[in-house]
Amino acid sequence: MSVSIRRIDESFTRYEDLLALIMGSFAYMDGVIDPPSSAHRLTVVSLKDKARDEIGLIAEIDGRLLGCAFLRPEPDFLYVGKLAVSPEAQGAGIGSRFLVEAEAIARQLGKPALRLETRIELTGNHTRFGAWGFIRTAEKSHAGYDRITFIEMQKHLA
Numbered sequence: 001m002s003v004s005i006r007r008i009d010e011s012f013t014r015y016e017d018l019l020a021l022i023m024g025s026f027a028y029m030d031g032v033i034d035p036p037s038s039a040h041r042l043t044v045v046s047l048k049d050k051a052r053d054e055i056g057l058i059a060e061i062d063g064r065l066l067g068c069a070f071l072r073p074e075p076d077f078l079y080v081g082k083l084a085v086s087p088e089a090q091g092a093g094i095g096s097r098f099l100v101e102a103e104a105i106a107r108q109l110g111k112p113a114l115r116l117e118t119r120i121e122l123t124g125n126h127t128r129f130g131a132w133g134f135i136r137t138a139e140k141s142h143a144g145y146d147r148i149t150f151i152e153m154q155k156h157l158a
Helices: 015-029 044-053 094-108 123-131
Strands: 004-007 055-061 064-073 078-085 113-119 135-140 150-156
Touching (some): 044 064, 094 113, 123 135
Antiparallel strands (some): 055 064, 064 078
């Protein structure tokens, strides 16, 4: 039994499961980050739109949904967003497999780097992304905040 990573395509119908996966994976952030995660604004409809407009990836084992990531081409980057791994599957290398796939897609699209954003409070994520080769490139604030609320990290591809 191995984890398979595949793109979300028109045959994918498990948007309720996908939403539950994201919410479960991001639940640890509740009460930790301010403002609250944008995951709380996701719906089945908005996830369908996201999958249509971006490159969605899912991780499965024996049909069980374990993770996802959404990739959005930008002029100079491939943006990695909503990278989520179910709590019971964390530590199994799924996140790094998503990033390997993101790098391959970035190269196919002629993008020289990956870009992501992570909340300032989530220092464990900063460390994890740093171990995967990302470097902090900016500190930014959400609208209405007078303090840094998130950081941007980039990984330049060789």
